Amino acid sequence: MKAFxxxxxxxxxxxxxxxxxxxxxxxxxxxxxxxxxxxxxxxxGLVDPRIVWEIRLPRTLGxxxxxxxLGLAGALAQGLFRNPLADPYLLGSASGASLGVALxxxxxxxRQAHFWFHLGLTxxxxxxxxxxxxxxxxxxRGVAQTLRLLLSGVVVGVVLGAATQGVLxxxxxxxxxxxxxxxxxxxxxxxxxxxxxxxxxxPCIAVAVLLSKFLDGLSLGDDxxxxxxxxxxxxxxxxxxxxxxxxxxxxxxxxxxAFVGLAAPHLVRALVKxxxxxxxxxxxxxxxxxxxAADILARGLIAPQELPVGILTAVLGxxxxxxxxxxxxxxxETGS
Amino acid sequence: MVTQVKGHWLGAxxxxxxxxxxxVAMAVALSVTDDxxxxxxxERAPQRIVSLLPSxxxxxxxxxxxxxxxxxxxxxxxxxxxxxxxxLGGGMDPSIEAVVALRPDVVLMARSASxxxxxxxxGVKVLVLEPKTEADLKRVWLTLGQLLQVNNxxxxxxxxxxxxxxxxxxxxASAKGQRxxxxxxxxxxxxxxxxxxxxxxxxxGFKNIVPAQWGPFPKLNPxxxxxxxxxxxxxxxxSAEALRQRPGWSTLRALREQRVCVFTPAQADVLxxxxxxxxxxxxxxLDCWARLERPPS
Numbered sequence: 001m002k003a004f005x006x007x008x009x010x011x012x013x014x015x016x017x018x019x020x021x022x023x024x025x026x027x028x029x030x031x032x033x034x035x036x037x038x039x040x041x042x043x044x045g046l047v048d049p050r051i052v053w054e055i056r057l058p059r060t061l062g063x064x065x066x067x068x069x070l071g072l073a074g075a076l077a078q079g080l081f082r083n084p085l086a087d088p089y090l091l092g093s094a095s096g097a098s099l100g101v102a103l104x105x106x107x108x109x110x111r112q113a114h115f116w117f118h119l120g121l122t123x124x125x126x127x128x129x130x131x132x133x134x135x136x137x138x139x140x141r142g143v144a145q146t147l148r149l150l151l152s153g154v155v156v157g158v159v160l161g162a163a164t165q166g167v168l169x170x171x172x173x174x175x176x177x178x179x180x181x182x183x184x185x186x187x188x189x190x191x192x193x194x195x196x197x198x199x200x201x202x203p204c205i206a207v208a209v210l211l212s213k214f215l216d217g218l219s220l221g222d223d224x225x226x227x228x229x230x231x232x233x234x235x236x237x238x239x240x241x242x243x244x245x246x247x248x249x250x251x252x253x254x255x256x257x258a259f260v261g262l263a264a265p266h267l268v269r270a271l272v273k274x275x276x277x278x279x280x281x282x283x284x285x286x287x288x289x290x291x292x293a294a295d296i297l298a299r300g301l302i303a304p305q306e307l308p309v310g311i312l313t314a315v316l317g318x319x320x321x322x323x324x325x326x327x328x329x330x331x332x333e334t335g336s
Numbered sequence: 337m338v339t340q341v342k343g344h345w346l347g348a349x350x351x352x353x354x355x356x357x358x359x360v361a362m363a364v365a366l367s368v369t370d371d372x373x374x375x376x377x378x379e380r381a382p383q384r385i386v387s388l389l390p391s392x393x394x395x396x397x398x399x400x401x402x403x404x405x406x407x408x409x410x411x412x413x414x415x416x417x418x419x420x421x422x423x424l425g426g427g428m429d430p431s432i433e434a435v436v437a438l439r440p441d442v443v444l445m446a447r448s449a450s451x452x453x454x455x456x457x458x459g460v461k462v463l464v465l466e467p468k469t470e471a472d473l474k475r476v477w478l479t480l481g482q483l484l485q486v487n488n489x490x491x492x493x494x495x496x497x498x499x500x501x502x503x504x505x506x507x508x509a510s511a512k513g514q515r516x517x518x519x520x521x522x523x524x525x526x527x528x529x530x531x532x533x534x535x536x537x538x539x540x541g542f543k544n545i546v547p548a549q550w551g552p553f554p555k556l557n558p559x560x561x562x563x564x565x566x567x568x569x570x571x572x573x574x575s576a577e578a579l580r581q582r583p584g585w586s587t588l589r590a591l592r593e594q595r596v597c598v599f600t601p602a603q604a605d606v607l608x609x610x611x612x613x614x615x616x617x618x619x620x621x622l623d624c625w626a627r628l629e630r631p632p633s
Contacts, residue, residue: 179521307555
């Protein structure tokens with residue numbers, strides 16, 4: 001029996017790694033496609049290398065990195081709150097980040113593409129995201145009650161969203177810039193944004209993976225986690241900070257892009273049952289794939305015009321979640 | 337009244353006749369058709385007008401009837417006198433109460449505005465007009481000229497046309513066929529040939545890199561602009577600085593050679609708003625072109 005269990009866990013383990021490999025291949029494939037899709041739609045012929053190097057490659061990598069950050073944030077949120085509905089948006093962190101960016105833009109004015117400007121925006125978004133998560137946690141009096149937590153998150157999200165609209169109303173000259181931001185866009189992602197996202201994302205994923213044992217423990221409940229000798233409070237705050245940083249970095253570079261953070265961990269769970277260590281990596285991989293695919297479609301479908309990428313992720317992610325719900329209902333009905 | 341008429345058969349006869357002879361009577365009903373196809377009738381030219389669209393505000397004033405305006409939307413900012421009028425919200429969020437309280441004879445609104453039905457239910461006459469192109473602008477001009485009973489509105493239109501034509505004629509030959517990109521907002525959204533300012537640019541001899549069939553303000557892949565490599569870029573002050581920083585844009589010829597016309601918000605209003613200030617809009621572009629063509633001293 002014991003041997004069987006070990007064998008079983010080995011199979012699952014290797015299944016997870018297999019998906020990791022498949023995911024990586026998908027990323028490479030999508031990046032290659034991304035390099036071929038531009039204002040003329042899909043083209044395989046020779047394109048000016050500067051266009052590929054300065055526009056398509058950073059945009060492609062940037063879309064992937066932003067999606068990976070959102071996927072990681074979503075997986076962290078769902079693990080931290082033991083709730084499959086937790087998502088950077090439902091916890092208010094995305095609306096907090098956007099309020100931070102809105103305030104920064106209203107204060108600074110013009111949107112520039114300097115590295116320092118990106119850093120400043122990321123900082124503002126991070127402060128906003130962390131404050132929003134903190135506010136949600138205060139309102140819900142901790143994470144013990146899921147319903148209270150989600151309701152607080154929704155309330156904080158709505159109130160901060162309204163505050164963002166208020167900033168727009170007070171400083172209408174930043175309306176155009178902010179509107180592009182609220183719709184979510186990967187159109188102007190350049191190398192500075194890519195470096196920013198990779199620079200934040202890689203340490204974040206390293207910290208998350210290092211602390212993944214804690215999430216495994218947490219999935220058995222706070223008490224069990226404590227009895228396992230895990231220091232629940234500081235570890236939880238560390239991971240919350242990582243979550244907020246991931247969300248803030250993605251939001252400050254690409255605006256509000258919905259559903260990636262929610263759908264990516266679900267996609268992973270539907271494919272493979274694994275520990276948090278691999279789950280977090282797979283979720284960020286899946287988030288990146290989702291957003292990159294949406295970005296390629298946004299560029300290619302009606303080229304040289306563009307669809308707002310946020311609309312595509314909402315449609316793709318929303319349809320996928322609906323399908324998942326439908327599948328779940330079917331499974332319940334058939335009793336399997 | 338009845339006995340008076342009975343006592344003056346001749347007067348009554350003349351009165352009856354006057355109803356049959358339009359132009360003779362003092363109180364001819366005035367009717368105009370708006371963009372919804374609704375026919376609105378007025379006993380006399382409206383004296384108290386509310387305008388909830390900046391281009392309509394400008395048109396009323398350009399017809400010389402600015403003094404009839406009693407309230408405008410918050411975006412109406414030209415001519416300067418309208419800034420002293422009560423602000424009644426925006427076209428999408430008008431303050432219905434404030435509009436009704438002004439007891440206007442007519443409210444001028446855009447087709448896309450909200451509150452049209454509410455105002456009509458409250459007994460307010462609403463004339464829906466939305467100028468988007470040069471042809472629309474002419475139609476709106478003539479409709480409002482008729483409604484306000486402005487003498488010679490068609491004649492004034494002709495002279496404005498002549499002004500635009502004069503600016504177009506003054507345009508140096510070097511501008512002919514130059515490929516131009518007009519960015520209206522950093523999506524990037526461009527003004528195509530189908531837009532009002534696109535039509536104005538075409539009139540001046542420029543070639544728009546964004547064709548009409550993509551709609552008036554398409555959202556473009558920024559790569560399209562880089563590959564089209566326009567000869568001239570027109571952009572608002574707000575986004576001018578950021579153009580060069582966009583990925584790949586520093587290679588654009590127009591940016592390298594500083595062939596960029598940057599407009600202040602007030603100038604952008606003149607260019608973008610389908611208003612009678614067309615000649616001024618054309619002159620703005622002419623002046624910018626002249627500045628760019630002048631050899632550096």
